[in-house]
Amino acid sequence: MSSDTATSADRAPTVYVPSSEALATVLAPGARPPRPSPLSASLTFSWRALLKIKHVPEQLFDVTAFPIIMVLMFTYLFGGALAGNPRDYLQFFLPGIMVTSVVMITMYTGVGLNTDIEKGVFDRFRTLPVWRPAALVGMIVGDVLRYVLAAVVILTVGLVLGFRPDGGLLGVLAGIGLLVVFSFAFSWVWTFFGLVLRSEKSVMGVSMMVLFPLTFLSNVFVNPSTMPGWLQAFVNANPITHLVSSVRAAMAGTSDASSMMWTMAWSVVFVVVFGTLTMYRYNRR
Template sequence: MSTATRTNTPGAGGAPEELAAVSSESLAALLVAGERPPRPGALSASVTFGWRAMLKIKHVPEQLFDVTAFPIMMVLMYTYLFGGALAGSPQEYLQRLLPGILVMSIVMITMYTGVAVNTDIDKGVFDRFRTLPIWRPSVMVGYLLGDMLRYVLGSLVILAVGLVLGFRPAGGAVGVVAGIALLIVFSFAFSWVWTMFGLLLRTEKSVMGVSMMVIFPLTFLSDIFVETSTMPGWLQAFVDNNPVTHASSSVRSFMQGQWPGAELFWTLGWSALLVAVFGPITMRLYNRR
């Protein structure tokens, strides 16, 4: 069996040369002659999918609204709305509020990880990923790595606004970096919850609705705005064991130049627990999708 191909190299008279016969055996040998490229490792595959998530921001810059305009609005609104009533002046209240608002804003935007996962499922992109010879969790890890850029950007925006308004971290640059780094770790772990919902729920609106039902109680029923000692006993018991409270207290302590102590270990413990619980559930749902 053979196939014929026409070569268009002109001869002396400008006419095409004669047909050249190519056997199917020689064609197959040509296609499989080279060695297959090596299978990408877990790290390289995860970084590649993380880069894909960042390219989405490049092509759709409107996605940055929730990490730029929204945090600025939160800082201004709560500082001047509650500052005079709770601390005597907005500037005094800002010293306590800004680390908490930082945690609140970043934790809120973690839900967009689940939204992105659900959107790719709806478009059929996941079906293509499943056929690739790659480390299976790299797709999920890539989403989270890409979103870490959003968390860092949101943190820098909030910090810049706070400095303009009069926030002065006693911990200096080291305390600020340590607080933001801890927040990124906590947010990375918290994002696994929303990747699970992104795989479990059918629509993007459902993911956002469920996410807000979880995030709002956790962020508002915390020590972000006021001291827990001012709350009723039954509410204080919940707030003191809230993972967002531990994260907020740890970040605030770092920025105030203090060692978080037990709050730091609670935050890291919650982070490890979230990954240990929701990571396997997410991958099981992904493999069965």
């Protein structure tokens, strides 16, 4: 009895080791699916951004309620003092407040990115066999819908209040197109901050510290010629000033080649500089 027990204890248990062919049959019964293209991967992440809005529709308050409040408040607050009546001031003011509202909501791209990083979502994305920048590009492309929606809301409110664009439909579309292109490029600034800063509150605080001088120290509310010389120097070099002048000219049915050239140049600079810095930081995070 004891010898039989010892023999059983010394005998190694039988372990079935499947062959590579058997594993391949179970794990990969069909052909391996092709790797998604950069465009397909980016659009998939864009759809994810839209689904987040579907499940949390309160996210649209900043592109609906906020622009309406901005238009009504500043039109009736400054219109009588600066132009004699709110309607005349609205002709000058509405393209500027459209730019201000849309540019200010670009910061939520960085805030959303930082939130995903803190929750560990982007660590999962980095393990996927997709084009590495797709998650970032898709997030920004998804936010383009928010920019268009904010611009349409502001334009609708302006038309109700008496704004009449002399450039007609084509001028309005050209102005909104310039605004969306610039906002897409400007969003890369906040993606970089979203990767560098530690919390979403930090991203929002730094964003507001940058956005307030850029939007208020510009030609949005008044003509820069009424400002002191030292302030005019900053205003004339401000990229928001060039954007507002381009959008204003397009909606008025005229052209401002210099401002449009500067707007496109600033857009390229933002994408090249901050897009490169964002990807460098993202790949090494």
